[in-house]
Amino acid sequence: MKRRQFIKKSTAASIAIPSIVNGLPVHTHQPEGWLQELLHPQVDTDHVLVAIYLGGGNDGLNTVIPLDNFSNYKNARANVALDENRVLKLNGNAKSGFHPAMKGLQTLYNEGKVNIIQGVSYPNPDFSHFRATDIWTAASDSNKYISTGWVGRYLNEEYPGFPINYPNQANPHPLALQIGANLPLMFLGPNAPMSMNLSNPDVFKEWPVGLQDAPGNDARGKELMYIRNIARQSEKYADEIIATYIKGDANGSYPLNNYLGDIFKAIARLISGGLKTRMYLVQLYGFDTHADQVVATDKHTGAHAQLLQTLSDAILAFQRDLERLKLQDRVLSMTFSEFGRRIKSNDSKGTDHGVSAPMFVIGSNVQAGIIGKNPDIPATASVDDNTAMQYDFRSVYASILKDWFCISNSSAQKILFSDFQSLPIVKRNCASSSIEEFAANQESTLLQAYPNPMVDKSTIRIKVKSGLTQIHLINPEGKFVKKIFSGKLEEGDHTFTLYNENYTPGNYYLYLAQKNVQKTELITIVN
Numbered sequence: 001m002k003r004r005q006f007i008k009k010s011t012a013a014s015i016a017i018p019s020i021v022n023g024l025p026v027h028t029h030q031p032e033g034w035l036q037e038l039l040h041p042q043v044d045t046d047h048v049l050v051a052i053y054l055g056g057g058n059d060g061l062n063t064v065i066p067l068d069n070f071s072n073y074k075n076a077r078a079n080v081a082l083d084e085n086r087v088l089k090l091n092g093n094a095k096s097g098f099h100p101a102m103k104g105l106q107t108l109y110n111e112g113k114v115n116i117i118q119g120v121s122y123p124n125p126d127f128s129h130f131r132a133t134d135i136w137t138a139a140s141d142s143n144k145y146i147s148t149g150w151v152g153r154y155l156n157e158e159y160p161g162f163p164i165n166y167p168n169q170a171n172p173h174p175l176a177l178q179i180g181a182n183l184p185l186m187f188l189g190p191n192a193p194m195s196m197n198l199s200n201p202d203v204f205k206e207w208p209v210g211l212q213d214a215p216g217n218d219a220r221g222k223e224l225m226y227i228r229n230i231a232r233q234s235e236k237y238a239d240e241i242i243a244t245y246i247k248g249d250a251n252g253s254y255p256l257n258n259y260l261g262d263i264f265k266a267i268a269r270l271i272s273g274g275l276k277t278r279m280y281l282v283q284l285y286g287f288d289t290h291a292d293q294v295v296a297t298d299k300h301t302g303a304h305a306q307l308l309q310t311l312s313d314a315i316l317a318f319q320r321d322l323e324r325l326k327l328q329d330r331v332l333s334m335t336f337s338e339f340g341r342r343i344k345s346n347d348s349k350g351t352d353h354g355v356s357a358p359m360f361v362i363g364s365n366v367q368a369g370i371i372g373k374n375p376d377i378p379a380t381a382s383v384d385d386n387t388a389m390q391y392d393f394r395s396v397y398a399s400i401l402k403d404w405f406c407i408s409n410s411s412a413q414k415i416l417f418s419d420f421q422s423l424p425i426v427k428r429n430c431a432s433s434s435i436e437e438f439a440a441n442q443e444s445t446l447l448q449a450y451p452n453p454m455v456d457k458s459t460i461r462i463k464v465k466s467g468l469t470q471i472h473l474i475n476p477e478g479k480f481v482k483k484i485f486s487g488k489l490e491e492g493d494h495t496f497t498l499y500n501e502n503y504t505p506g507n508y509y510l511y512l513a514q515k516n517v518q519k520t521e522l523i524t525i526v527n
Helices: 003-009 067-076 103-110 129-138 150-158 201-206 219-247 259-272 303-324 393-403 409-416 435-444
Strands: 048-055 064-066 088-090 093-098 114-121 176-179 195-198 279-285 331-336 357-362 369-371 446-450 457-464 467-474 480-489 492-499 506-514 517-525
Touching: 048 259, 048 303, 064 067, 067 093, 088 103, 093 103, 093 369, 103 114, 103 303, 103 357, 114 393, 150 393, 150 409, 176 259, 195 219, 219 259, 259 279, 259 303, 279 303, 303 331, 331 393, 357 393, 369 435, 393 409, 435 517, 446 506, 446 517, 457 467, 457 506, 480 492, 480 506
Parallel strands: 048 279, 048 331, 114 369, 176 195, 176 279
Antiparallel strands: 064 093, 088 093, 114 357, 331 357, 446 457, 457 492, 467 480, 467 506, 506 517
C-alpha cells in the first residue's frame, strides 16, 4: 500500500516529520551535564503509556462530584451544578460520583480498572494556558523554565545518543508518537525531539530523499545535515508505522463520530501490529469552559458533557479493544489537563481557571479506587476560591516511571529534578505500595486548626509518623504564602501556632506533607 493510501484509510489524522522541522526553530542541543550520568542500558519492558491531554483546563468538580459535601457544591455553582440523583454511582464509594455523561468510565471504574488521583496540581500554580502547559509537559517548578520535557528526558535515558544511528535493528520504531496532538516540549530531549508527530500527510510530497550535496563544514552546514538526518530518519519510521498498521488488527468496535475513538482505534491497531513505541500522546480540546459549560434548561448537557462523553466512550472502547486483542496488561492510559477550574461558577454558566483537578489512570493493571479526598468546599465560596492541591502532578509521573516502566528511583529523581512521593497507581509490578496501605497512612495522619475561623492566631495540631515534615499555609489562589514548619519530627502529636500576619480575609488551606502523606485542611481567616 502506498503512503498516501495508508494515510487516507488510517483513522489517525496523518503523518508529519518531528516538530523540530515542523514548527520549531532548528537548533542542535548539547546534553546537559547531569543527563550524561543517566545513560545506561534501557529497561526491558513492553509496557505502553497513552497520555490523554484535556486541553483548556478540565472542571474537576463537575467531573468527579463530591457527594459528601453536595450542599456546599450546589451553593457554590448553582447555575452549573448537577442534580444529585443524576450523578453516576461508583462501587464501594458513596462519597463520590461521575458526571452523567461518563457511563463508559463508570463501567470501567466499577470493574476495577480506574484509579482517580484527587486534587492534582503543583505549588504556586500559573493560570496561563501556555505557561501552565509548559510546566506540566516539562515537569518543572512554576518559577523555572526548562528546555526539555519529562518524556524526552525519560526516553533519552532509555535510548542514549538519539537521534544519531536511529532507527536501528534493535530499535526500528519511533520512541513516541503524537497522534492528532502537538505538545512538542513534552517530548523534547537534550539533543532532539524524541517523538514523531502524525499530523500532516502533505509533508510526504516534500520529503528530502536523495539530497546528497555536501552541506559544508560551517555552522549552517552542520544544521542542514542535522535536519536531513532527522528527515530521513522520519521517513524510515513512517515506513515502519505503515507496515505495522497494515499488519495490525482493525476489527475493534468504536463509537461513531468520536474523534478520540478514531485515534484510539489506530493506536490499538499499531500496537497489535507490533509497533514497539512506548509513549503515545492524544488530545481532546475544548475544556476552557468560561461560558456555556452547560445548557441552562438541562445542566447535564452542554459543552462539558459532550467532551466528557467523547472521552469516556472512547476510553471504554479502547479498553475493550485491548482486551479483545489480549493487550490489556501492556497498556495504561492517563489523562491530564493544564489546570482545573474555580469552585464558584461565573455568571456566564461557566467556570474560570483554577488550581487543581483529578487525574485518571485507566487499565487492567491499575490499583482501582480513589487517592485523596473530595475537595474541601467552603459554605460560602468566593470567586477567588479554589480546590486545594493534594498531590503534585510529578508524583503521578514518578509513580508511572517507577512502577510501570520500572526505572530506578534515582533515575526518576534526576528526570523530574527531585524526589517525589510515589502513589499507589499501578498494581504491584516494580515497587508500588498498595492503595489500602496508602489510605491507612492518610487516615492515621491528623491535621487540625483551632479556632477555625481564625482571627489573630490559630493552633495547628498534627499527628504524624516520624520523618521530614512540612506544613504550609496556602491562599485561595493556590500560592504558598507561609511556611509554618519544615524539619524532622518524631512520631506523635505536635502543635504549632499560626499568626494572622495581616492576611486578606478568605478561605485558605493548611497543607501537610511527609514522604508518604499529603493532607489539606480548610481554614478561614477573618478580620
